[in-house]
Amino acid sequence: MNNNSSYTIEEVSQLLKISKLTVYDLIKKEELVAFRVGRQMRVDQHDLERYKIKNRTGIVQEEPFILGKQNESKNRNTKQVVISGQDIVLDMLSKYIEKHTSLTPLRLYNGSLNSLVSMYYEECDVVSVHLYDGETGEYNSPYVKRLLVSQPFIQINLVCRNAGIYVKKGNPLNIKNWNDLTQTQVTIVNREKGSGARVLLDEQLKMLGVSPRSLIGYENELTSHFAIASAVASGQADAGVGIENVAKMVNVDFIPMIKEQYDLVILKTKENDELVKIIKEAVNTTEFRSQLEQLHGYDLSLTGKVIYESS
Structure with missing residues (x-):
């Protein structure tokens, strides 16, 4: 201490x-x-x-x-809202809320599934999710509906973004797809359990009929996209799963594999009526969208769309 x-x-x-x-x-x-x-x-x-x-x-x-x-x-007189997730766009949203409202955003940097569990226990007000479901080919909704089965919620798209594989500059092992990660000469570094990147990798391997434990380095876990890309850049691993924007910050190449939905989930309660309204307004303002447009690897075509809303 x-x-x-x-x-x-x-x-x-x-x-x-x-x-x-x-x-x-x-x-x-x-x-x-x-x-x-x-x-x-x-x-x-x-x-x-x-x-x-x-x-x-x-x-x-x-x-x-x-x-x-x-x-x-x-x-002490302002309402505090807890926003959970790791992408920089959540920091931008938090700053917008703080600037334009009386709400005080508090940030948690948890992975998607862990954030949803926290919301289930009413420990978060807003969570971000990017959870791929291999059975349906959908993002997020199958997971959110199963976990929040007894709680009404609204799911709003914040951005879509490119997810894929980080490799060393020049891609010396010629990695092109998910199956190439199973090669005996390839060592990966993995995200922690409960993260969207970990779920994406697991779902892709399941569709290939490959045991995750057969990947060298599968048990080596780090807790952010930046840490994964940095481990590949430094030679600690040959590959790892993450998002494109981070590859521009670290000296690695990026192989795009999927465009993922990065959605916000908010519980529909009387106390959250103002919060839902504010977020809907924020993601459709020229000010906020122009900030998002400066980021690499993001798609705003669904930004602000209500993906699902329970009654």
């Missing part, structure tokens, strides 16, 4: 002996105040102690006015 005047979410969970998701839930419910430093959220020692006192005695002690506390007071 550090000796600074603020704590990371993981440190707070250790101090309170609760899960990180419970900490995020406390923040979402405005029971615990947090602030962001880049992509990381932190909690002031003062606010953590204040939370502990409140829950021990049932009251919150009045405090003298301190310069700089105005923003803290303002944050």
